[in-house]
Amino acid sequence: MTTVLIADDQPLQRFGFRMLLESQDDLTVLGEASNGSEAIRMTAQLHPDVVLMDIRMPGLDGIEATRRIVATGDRTRVLILTTFDLDEYAHAGLRAGASGFLIKDAQPEELLSGIRSVATGDAVVAPSLTRRLLDAYAHHLPAGGAAEGASQVDPRLSALTEREREILTVIGKGWTNSEIAARLHLAESTVKTHVGRILAKTGSRDRIQAVILAYDSKLVEPA
Amino acid sequence: MTTVLIADDQPLQRFGFRMLLESQDDLTVLGEASNGSEAIRMTAQLHPDVVLMDIRMPGLDGIEATRRIVATGDRTRVLILTTFDLDEYAHAGLRAGASGFLIKDAQPEELLSGIRSVATGDAVVAPSLTRRLLDAYAHHLPAGGAAEGASQVDPRLSALTEREREILTVIGKGWTNSEIAARLHLAESTVKTHVGRILAKTGSRDRIQAVILAYDSKLVEPA
DNA sequence: GCCACCGTAGTACCGCGGTACCACGCCCCT
DNA sequence: AGGGGCGTGGTACCGCGGTACTACGGTGGC
Missing domain, CATH: 1.10.10.10 (Winged helix-like DNA-binding domain superfamily/Winged helix DNA-binding domain)
Structure with missing residues (x-):
């Protein structure tokens, strides 16, 4: 049984996700968060296998929330779901430690299989993004290295x-x-x-x- | 019984809407369209009471689809649902003859009551839009001038x-x-x-x- | 009834911005 | 001694942005 936390600021969107996930025998929705801070708090408390994370949320956004969740070292995986296939987001999301990146413009089946993949430790990237991601990463890898303190650097x-x-x-x-x-x-x-x-x-x-x-x-x- | 057609290019979004609507005794989903042309064709065929119309769709968008549906003179009402509360959209949508305008960032109850209102001939506008719409329409009359608030315009x-x-x-x-x-x-x-x-x-x-x-x-x- | 302003639309032209690809020297690390 | 990252620099190409100019229907002011 795979447990999931839904983090999205749109109630309707959350509702849709919940209905879809709960129609599956092997998936359980542990809860819903409407912003990044809530997602972090609920993850620390509920330890879901997967967090379905929207990027655009008021207050703390999905990228930053992902970073902090991943930083805890917990086994929770983050699957980012966004409306736009902007590489900007994909980059930042994956750099933040997300295990996957899908666009909402996906078939329900894709989302479900994405969740299952991520839960087992695999990574998932939306087909439309894959190519551009590879291009960008081939161009130059991070380097950044240290800079741990860095505090409030975007x-x-x-x-x-x-x-x-x-x-x-x-x-x-x-x-x-x-x-x-x-x-x-x-x-x-x-x-x-x-x-x-x-x-x-x-x-x-x-x-x-x-x-x-x-x-x-x-x-x-x-x- | 109110019949509804869902027009949205995102399968997940459609799924959410369908689940929500079908959980209500008085609402029936007649079908789903994934673009404007399909919405027009299905409306002509199924004559739903309400079309739940997304704006951003590939091919023919929601605004144009709304215009053509309204132009048929059918009793079908169009309720536009969009992700963004941009006034451009609201203007264009209402000019196109939509009976309502809601943002997806809404509570499920708001959407349900919005659909029921539109079905009975009322109009619905998202609270966050109302003010700006009024401002814009006021401008339609006396060419600004007064602008009492004047606020802090640079x-x-x-x-x-x-x-x-x-x-x-x-x-x-x-x-x-x-x-x-x-x-x-x-x-x-x-x-x-x-x-x-x-x-x-x-x-x-x-x-x-x-x-x-x-x-x-x-x-x-x-x- | 005329004029000014606004929003719309078109054509033609040119330069900056962005991409692709390559190259070299420096520094740090192993 | 090598390698990788970084900062520097170059060439060639092309598309978008910006300019200049024109045009026309609607609306409001005088």
């Missing part, structure tokens, strides 16, 4: 090197590539290389997403 | 028209021109015209500066 930035975070900061200030090159005494091609890696690592499709990330992660502060 | 945004502020908001969310066009039902050239005027009026050299402005002026909030 997990999505954790893969970036020192220099890359610097560049991201000025991207967030709206500088163009040529401006960055001039003011940091670099060749524009170097700047492009950095920017490319930043986009790949953070899963941003263009510098605009990176600007938004810089703001959301408080790398740059609103004026 | 002076740099004061030259913008209502529509331009809308566009700037989604620019701030990182949408590309083509995404804006698609989701707001505009031609890309129109979007470019708007963007160009926004940049000119705000003194931004590119959309990146506009994104930063949107954050700094609190037009969009950090996640």
